[in-house]
Amino acid sequence: MRHNGRMKVEDAATPGAPAGAQLAGEASADRPPAQSAGAGRRRPFGFGPAANTLLAYTLVKGLQLALHLLIFPLYAYSLGYDQAAIGRLNATGALTVFLVSVPLGVLADRVGRARLFAICALLTPPALTGLALARSYPALIAWIVVLNIVGTVYWSALSPLLVGAVPEEQRVRAFSVNTFFIFGVGALGSVIGGSVAAGAARALGVAAAATEPLRAALLVNAGIMLLGALPVWRIRHLAAAGDGPAGRERLRLADLRLFGRLLLPDALQAFGAGAIIGFLPLFFTLRFGLPPGRLGLLFTLTGVLGGAASLGSPALARLVGNIRAIVGLMAAVAGCMVATVAAPVLAGAVAGETARSALRGMIDPIYTPYAMTRVAPHRRGTLGGLYNVTYATGFSLGPLLSGWLQVRYGFGPAFTVGAAAYLLAGASMWLFFGRATE
Numbered sequence: 367m368r369h370n371g372r373m374k375v376e377d378a379a380t381p382g383a384p385a386g387a388q389l390a391g392e393a394s395a396d397r398p399p400a401q402s403a404g405a406g407r408r409r410p411f412g413f414g415p416a417a418n419t420l421l422a423y424t425l426v427k428g429l430q431l432a433l434h435l436l437i438f439p440l441y442a443y444s445l446g447y448d449q450a451a452i453g454r455l456n457a458t459g460a461l462t463v464f465l466v467s468v469p470l471g472v473l474a475d476r477v478g479r480a481r482l483f484a485i486c487a488l489l490t491p492p493a494l495t496g497l498a499l500a501r502s503y504p505a506l507i508a509w510i511v512v513l514n515i516v517g518t519v520y521w522s523a524l525s526p527l528l529v530g531a532v533p534e535e536q537r538v539r540a541f542s543v544n545t546f547f548i549f550g551v552g553a554l555g556s557v558i559g560g561s562v563a564a565g566a567a568r569a570l571g572v573a574a575a576a577t578e579p580l581r582a583a584l585l586v587n588a589g590i591m592l593l594g595a596l597p598v599w600r601i602r603h604l605a606a607a608g609d610g611p612a613g614r615e616r617l618r619l620a621d622l623r624l625f626g627r628l629l630l631p632d633a634l635q636a637f638g639a640g641a642i643i644g645f646l647p648l649f650f651t652l653r654f655g656l657p658p659g660r661l662g663l664l665f666t667l668t669g670v671l672g673g674a675a676s677l678g679s680p681a682l683a684r685l686v687g688n689i690r691a692i693v694g695l696m697a698a699v700a701g702c703m704v705a706t707v708a709a710p711v712l713a714g715a716v717a718g719e720t721a722r723s724a725l726r727g728m729i730d731p732i733y734t735p736y737a738m739t740r741v742a743p744h745r746r747g748t749l750g751g752l753y754n755v756t757y758a759t760g761f762s763l764g765p766l767l768s769g770w771l772q773v774r775y776g777f778g779p780a781f782t783v784g785a786a787a788y789l790l791a792g793a794s795m796w797l798f799f800g801r802a803t804e
Contacts, residue, residue, distance in 0.1 A: 414532065426593065426594025428552015444575060454769065460761035471522065494513065653777065695725050696795070
């Protein structure tokens with residue numbers, strides 16, 4: 367469960383990023399077989415040049431994802447596309463991830479994971495520029511496909527590369543910093559996007575929700591990613607941990623059953639997140655009239671709280687246990703989604719969304735190590751890769767159904783469907799693992 371991401375993140379990525387992002391890092395062998403020169407040397411600040419470069423790129427990636435999450439739905443709406451059309455755009459991105467994850471994995475084996483990571487980092491700014499300049503629906507779809515192809519490499523390769531760049535005793539701290547950067551610090555991208563749109567609107571003498579100011583914010587997003595991508599080229603020869611021969615053993619039926627039990631809750635959670643994440647800017651704009659500048663402040667607040675709340679996950683897990691914590695958090699997230707859409711005033715909706723983001727940020731730090739300890743070490747890479755599939759499935763179907771419901775019945779039914787998916791995710795976790803010894 368995310369990415370980051372999943373995002374990715376929801377949380378990332380597109381709103382919300384694939385869940386496999388964090389898991390991929392845990393998938394590596396306990397000790398990396400090889401490291402680039404200086405990768406494991408201790409530094410007075412940070413983790414060494416290679417790891418520091420990867421973490422810096424994660425910070426920039428977090429800014430880009432938050433800005434995109436805020437601005438792109440508004441931009442598409444300003445071009446005349448309704449929520450159903452925007453839902454199809456979001457689903458297109460997730461479907462792209464579904465289709466290209468395996469081919470890109472094969473390509474990474476041939477050209478090198480770090481080299482492909484660096485190439486895709488350099489291709490991301492042109493893809494963002496193309497998306498910012500696109501106006502027609504086919505052009506938007508084409509650039510979203512390109513953007514998600516290059517973005518998939520980040521979610522698949524970042525964690526194995528980071529594992530290979532730091533010694534074993536520093537990995538937990540490195541991944542904690544990585545999570546905080548993409549969710550907590552990255553949330554500042556919402557402020558950047560909202561401020562750029564507001565400033566461009568004043569300069570052009572148009573409304574902040576007009577196409578031109580929103581396009582300016584998307585172009586700034588491309589510039590941010592260019593600054594972050596250039597240093598990555600220097601680590602294109604960094605060795606990744608894992609990928610040993612044990613990871614290529616044939617899967618047994620028991621492995622497949624366990625994978626299914628671990629993947630189903632994440633697929634349901636991704637569906638629930640996909641049903642609302644890409645539509646939150648439109649929800650606050652259409653229902654409460656918030657301009658991009660105030661939206662940026664709102665989503666920065668919720669993002670920072672989500673990143674900070676994750677620090678409380680270990681204490682909660684110790685207090686009630688892993689499964690009870692995961693199930694309870696999922697149920698609480700569902701309640702917050704319903705409370706947000708049912709709130710009659712802006713303050714109530716902001717409170718509901720803020721609580722949802724904070725509670726959602728606490729799930730992955732508990733679920734990730736729990737899931738990884740359920741499978742054999744040499745199966746963790748496979749599990750991490752399969753989370754890309756559950757992300758893509760959930761974030762394909764969720765936006766499609768949600769956009770259709772919004773056009774015909776409004777935000778209420780769409781948010782309720784997302785909440786129901788979270789409840790089902792929690793119920794399936796309890797069904798499959800509730801009686802397990804934690």
